[in-house]
Amino acid sequence: MLPTHVAAFFGLEKMILHLQQTELDLNQKDEMGYTPLLWAARNGYEAVVKILIDGGVALTWEDPYQPSPIASAARNGYDAVVKLLIQSGAVVDLADENRWTALSIAARYGHEAAVKVLIRSGAAVNSRDICGRTALCWASSCGNETIVKILIGNGAAMDSESDLGWTPLFYAAIRGHKAVVNILIENGAAPDSMDEANRTPLSYAAERGCTAVVEMLIENGAASDSMDLANRTPLLFAARGGHTVVVEMLLKNGAVPDSIDVQNWTPLLFAARGGHTSIVKMLIENGAVLDLMDKYGKTALLLAIANKDAVLVRMLIENGATVDVLDEDSREALHKLLQCHEE
Template sequence: MRHVIHALLLLVALMPIAARASALHDAVGAASLSRVEELIASGEAIDTKDSLGRTPLLLATELNHIEIARALIVAGADVNAKDSKLDSPYLYAGAEGRLDILKLTLEHGADLRSTNRYGGTALIPAAERGHVEVVRTLIAAGVDVDHVNKLGWTALLEAILLSNGGPAHQEIVRQLIAAGASLNLADREGVTPLRHAQNKDFQPIAAMLLEAGAR
């Protein structure tokens, strides 16, 4: 009997994360807006966290369930609540290009100064990953375009260093220049955005930087 109990306890410990989360997490995972609304109306704790530290809103953001995210945010879910990886609905939406949810978080108290586990704002990974409209939205919202993360990189540096230099990243560099990003803010090795662009043979980006006065 003791062995059976031990086996059952082990099985519970190995159950999927969703099984150890709240009913609201389960409803989000099932993409059931009606169930989410029902649970909100019944007074279910809206910012409870699962075993990864995710709130239902963060899970909805990860799954890109826009209307569910809207319902949770309108009901007062914390758009800045971080999980064990230091992601929040706002930061995750920015990094992963979830534009609709990002806009909702900005309308409901997103902390523009909050940073992810790399010490970067939402703008930096958005610039790296080529999310043009997200970058535009974050710049308009007032995110610091010259914030430096733990790697010593700004959004402008990441848009060059970690990209393929294609049209999306060219447009992002154009936006950052227009927003007044510091063109000569170098990385920890003293290499400037212009030098990185030249080293990678990103000619359109290098030309933009030179025209804007980069050195």
């Protein structure tokens, strides 16, 4: 590190003032590609930033592979430094190689004061990064209710889609942020929006077992039986993941227990394969057909036998699962399994 970079890194004002009187280039980059201004902004040294600016350092930033001073200050929540840089001529919406702006970065890292400074200074609220995500997407993903409200209050688009087709509601639902989901829906977010795979926020929330979010989405009209491109419903994802409470909630709200995907998998087959006994019991009680087969001819009973799950095997047989479909090997495995279980 050069003396100028050391002084800026540690916020040594007197040393910076002294170095300004020398012939050292205050715009020179170190081995990391950082200038003294970038180090000072990154570490929040407002006084050093002001000294450097007053000394004529360049505020333009042309390296897309390194964070700009304003982006670095925003990332670390130094709103006073952000404000100073903007007042001195820094470009508010300067973007890096990922097209992240200072606003999207501040929103992502939860710095409310920096977000407010940037918006007041004219930052584009709906600018999109290289993946099509807006600042509202980032704030929703991180569950920051206050920043979500600030962005919405300043014109953030509720249903702006990323390259995956995800709106801010998707990002909040996937992470289980109930409060943010509520804010977004109250402000007009569509609960049944679909992404590129025809999946909905409910589909992802069910898959991840986000019970509170599932409940809220259903209460706001999300379809319990929406199907993605592979014909998979929220119930199927919940059963596969072993999320008992979510399965119960979906069934109570009209989800079809025997939905079949493109590979002939049903919620019961997934639950049996995963050994989720309570879910299997619940599905049976709600009328699931026991002997449906996947595309390889496997029934729930065969999957339970393969897993050596005696409790589940007995439950399926007692509820009417057909033993006649078993081949000789499966019959032998069933016999041994039940014999061992009884012993």
